Amino acid sequence: MSFSNLDLVNEGDGFPYYQADPDLYTASISTYYELRVEGHDYPLGYMLPSVAEVFRDVPSWNLNDEERILTLNGGDTQEERSQRIEHTLLALKETGHFKVLDKWRNELYAVYGKNKELLFNVERSASPLFGVVTYGAHLTAYVRTKEGELKIWVPRRARTKQTYGGMLDNAVAGGIASGERPFESLVRECGEEASLPEDLVRRKAMAVGTVTYFYIRKANAGGETNLMQPECQYVYDLELPEDTIPKPGDDEVDEFYLWSVSEVQEAMAKGEFKPNCALVMLDFFIRHGIVTSENERDYIEIVSRLHRRLEFPTL
Amino acid sequence: MSFSNLDLVNEGDGFPYYQADPDLYTASISTYYELRVEGHDYPLGYMLPSVAEVFRDVPSWNLNDEERILTLNGGDTQEERSQRIEHTLLALKETGHFKVLDKWRNELYAVYGKNKELLFNVERSASPLFGVVTYGAHLTAYVRTKEGELKIWVPRRARTKQTYGGMLDNAVAGGIASGERPFESLVRECGEEASLPEDLVRRKAMAVGTVTYFYIRKANAGGETNLMQPECQYVYDLELPEDTIPKPGDDEVDEFYLWSVSEVQEAMAKGEFKPNCALVMLDFFIRHGIVTSENERDYIEIVSRLHRRLEFPTL
Structure with a gap:
């Protein structure tokens, strides 16, 4: 080979391009959930449905199946948002929901908004769950x-x-x-x-x-x-x-x-x-x-x- | 300033991006005509409606207003396609339809298909009319x-x-x-x-x-x-x-x-x-x-x- x-x-850039094949792109996108934070109406990442599902009914989170959006509610500052996310992730780590969290790194990655403002920090091993x-x-x-x-x-x-x-x-x-x-x-x-x-x-x-x-x-x-x-x-x-x-x-x-x-x-x-x-x-x-x-x-x-x-x- | x-x-890259604003992109695209050649069902360039309009009822060309596609008909080889295009462009130059053709360069630019095959050559000054x-x-x-x-x-x-x-x-x-x-x-x-x-x-x-x-x-x-x-x-x-x-x-x-x-x-x-x-x-x-x-x-x-x-x- x-x-x-x-x-x-x-291999490294495997996600489809809209212009290369609009139908394939739209079909792919339509199976994912968008990650958003409240008050910022644009996607920060794409999540597998199987991952988004785990956030259903978890405090601080809202899962909208119709529009396929997972939103972090509340938290007006990056510190508050980051805390809410960490709280959820630590609980998910305990319950062993995601294998990627077994390799918890104690290292924070930054996620930015449209004005290059820091929206929240997220534990490194969790970032691919959110697709940020x-x-x-x-x-x-x-x-x-x-x-x-x-x-x-x-x-x-x-x-x-x-x-x-x-x-x-x-x-x-x-x-x-x-x-x-x-x-x-x-x-x-x-x-x-x-x-x-x-x-x-x-x-x-x-x-x-x-x-x-x-x-x-x-x-x-x-x-x-x-x-x-x-x-x-x-x-x-x-x-x-x-x-x-x-x-x-x-x-x-x-x-x-x-x-x-x-x-x-x-x-x-x-x-x-x-x-x-x-x-x-x-x-x-x-x-x-x-x-x-x-x-x-x-x-x-x-x-x-x-x-x-x-x-x-x-x- | x-x-x-x-x-x-x-300034140099002014055409919209789909992901940056799907609505703006789609609105822009929907006003243009796609250039195609017969037997190749994908766009080779975007044309202004005012430009595409000029090709209506011109021999060798088909203007589909519903799908907004201008197709060069016939010509199974790049030589035949190139000849048909040159024939049309020389006539348009004579009639003074397009200012860009006043600067006829006598220089051919290549337009390729999806398999990197040469589909046709086009006079350099005309290439922005077709958007190739x-x-x-x-x-x-x-x-x-x-x-x-x-x-x-x-x-x-x-x-x-x-x-x-x-x-x-x-x-x-x-x-x-x-x-x-x-x-x-x-x-x-x-x-x-x-x-x-x-x-x-x-x-x-x-x-x-x-x-x-x-x-x-x-x-x-x-x-x-x-x-x-x-x-x-x-x-x-x-x-x-x-x-x-x-x-x-x-x-x-x-x-x-x-x-x-x-x-x-x-x-x-x-x-x-x-x-x-x-x-x-x-x-x-x-x-x-x-x-x-x-x-x-x-x-x-x-x-x-x-x-x-x-x-x-x-x-």
Whole structure:
């Protein structure tokens, strides 16, 4: 089995597009529930009916089956909304309703409204239940050898990790906690995950855009499948000196490889990369003139799909 | 009047998005006619009713008012379709029906089907009448000074040019003729427009992605207004040695400036750039860590909008 670049995009960005097939899109949407908060009449995420159903008759929540909307009632401030949500989620964790909550992270993700205001914070492991947009920072670390060859640092995730265990990753990648700025989040992760010196990261890591996509979770994400996960990754490039070697700083990474472009591409074609990390690698290859219109038949489609305009408010 | 980066994006990518406002989108779409060719039941472009109306009862064309579709009938090959279209357009040019046809270019643009097959070629000046996707190659030429400062070569279009006369442009920018490959088109334009040595361009110009958007033509585009122009620009970066000076090679450019980033940004904020060239500059600033999430409040929205997924087939 060999995956084309477009296959990798379809895997990471699996939610349908309205214009590509209005009927399919409408049929998909019509099976979901929208998540809303009272006083804000627009969707913040899409939820599976089986998930929304669990919120029926739970205090603070209103489930409207006719319009297929789950609304968090009351709470005029982000603090009040966040408390109500946490209260519900802790109860659902106790009763074991959702497998994803077994991996409670004690880490809060931010959910924003149309004016970029913080509407509420939600426990990280619960965010795919609500289908809200989550944010991360991903960095590609690379080396230019004396001979001028581009080589890329690729970590393999610990095989014991419950999510995507043993798969390949971006050099540094992590979720952005509520209140954290993207670059500060990246600097922290560069230390924790790759033992990179902070001053080097601050001087040399370069912001190069975002990769946005709408992922539908598979079994290897852990927990319930088909949960919806629209994501925005802030993307950074870091050219490392040949003698700076990333080292696993925690137990999340088994080892780092320094691979040629073709070694990375072979691993991508074998499906060895975590789906969203394959998208970030593709974006790197496009920005560095490696994947071009001359060698990739689906170039235009791929570049657009890596930068999906999400249909929910973003920061 | 000062334009934010998002204002510039809204100017260059003015067609509504379905998810942002389904009602507005549907209301817009419902006033247009779709362009189709017989045997291919999907839109290749959107046309204003006032334009579609002109094709009523013209041989080879069928105007369906109920479904709002203009179909080119007959012609089983791209050659036959292209001939029928040219025949109609030459007649319309004679009768002076459309101002855009006064600037007949004798240059053919390609229109593709869902399997990336060439469906027909169409005279360049007529493409906005049909609202079909057109393709170009845009290059940003820049210099890194000995002091490490990034400076950008910016040409001013000849003030006598009928389209966007006197506005600022990308260092090299041109439409891709049917049959031409993007990089070869770029190499040709680099010679014609900026007198850049071919071997330098071939060695150093780097493909860095595409910028795609759905433009609605204003008066400064020349000819009829509100015509729809979905476009795909193949984007290239070229770092020039300090002693390589671009020179106008034809009468399309008045002069080249070598500007600092802040000089370019000031000119953008004053609305001095041709709309699509402002988008390509923005993409450059994003890829080079100049516009970041830290200094641009609409970062996520802007990055997505610069890479719009067009709703028509593309190459």
